Amino acid sequence: MISYLLFDLDNTLYSSSFGLEKAVGERIRRFTAQFLGVSEEEAVRRRQARIALYGTTLEWLMAEEGLTDIETYYRAIHPEGEEANLYPDPQVRAFIEQLPYPKAILTNSPIEHAQRIIKKLEMEGLFTHIFDIRWNGLQGKPQPEAFYRVLQALGKNPQEVLFIDDYPSYVKGYLDIGGRGVLLDEEDLHQDYPYERINSIYELQRFLEP
Structure with a gap:
């Protein structure tokens, strides 16, 4: 019960309909491309090929791509003011x-x-x-x-x-x-x-x- x-x-x-998650997705794509040193299209391709094995993009980047600076990742993905359009x-x-x-x-x-x-x-x-x-x-x-x-x-x-x-x-x-x-x-x-x-x-x- x-x-x-x-x-x-x-x-x-x-x-x-507020679009907050879409904006988060865009920031994840930009961060991943910059971190990997590839185009956003290539970053999306690589993420899609591996993300099913993990719960989050962060888990994938840490496990396979050498990301260690977790706080920089979160500041980039979830900046202050991200909730501005929400009511x-x-x-x-x-x-x-x-x-x-x-x-x-x-x-x-x-x-x-x-x-x-x-x-x-x-x-x-x-x-x-x-x-x-x-x-x-x-x-x-x-x-x-x-x-x-x-x-x-x-x-x-x-x-x-x-x-x-x-x-x-x-x-x-x-x-x-x-x-x-x-x-x-x-x-x-x-x-x-x-x-x-x-x-x-x-x-x-x-x-x-x-």
């Missing part, structure tokens, strides 16, 4: 607040990014924990260890925690360890996804009914 809710952050607690939605906050279980966040981003977003969304105080990528030892979703660390911290087993994310591979990673996961597919991009999928965060209510 569900007794805890575990939310992704970006494109989950706010709409993908709060009181209805979303009210909906999350009234859900009848404690709630936490699991993000592959660093804590400073998560804190900026939560503050801008005016969702401070809604979540018992923010599990960021540093807390998780730089090992991100969908690695099983990332989920297990969170579950241990919450004192829950996978079946007790409902995980909500906008990346199919991340949700599938949680399903693979026996958890209950829901894909938030706001733009209906993953119609062939074979597991539970919703188009709006407001649809979560039906998963919480006894």
Whole structure:
């Protein structure tokens, strides 16, 4: 039985229409190209060829390309002011607040990014924990260890925690360890996804009914 809710952050607690994740992706592409000393097109090709083996671009660059300066990477990918175009939605906050279980966040981003977003969304105080990528030892979703660390911290087993994310591979990673996961597919991009999928965060209510 569900007794805890575990939310992704970006494109989950706010709409993908804001374009924040797209901007992050562009910064990742630029950084990767500069770090590897190749064109952005070549950087994209190399990343796409290897990223499936890792949870994040950072993990790939560290494991295979010799990146050691983690803080420079994060400053480039998540600069101050990145949340400028985001604005709060009181209805979303009210909906999350009234859900009848404690709630936490699991993000592959660093804590400073998560804190900026939560503050801008005016969702401070809604979540018992923010599990960021540093807390998780730089090992991100969908690695099983990332989920297990969170579950241990919450004192829950996978079946007790409902995980909500906008990346199919991340949700599938949680399903693979026996958890209950829901894909938030706001733009209906993953119609062939074979597991539970919703188009709006407001649809979560039906998963919480006894």
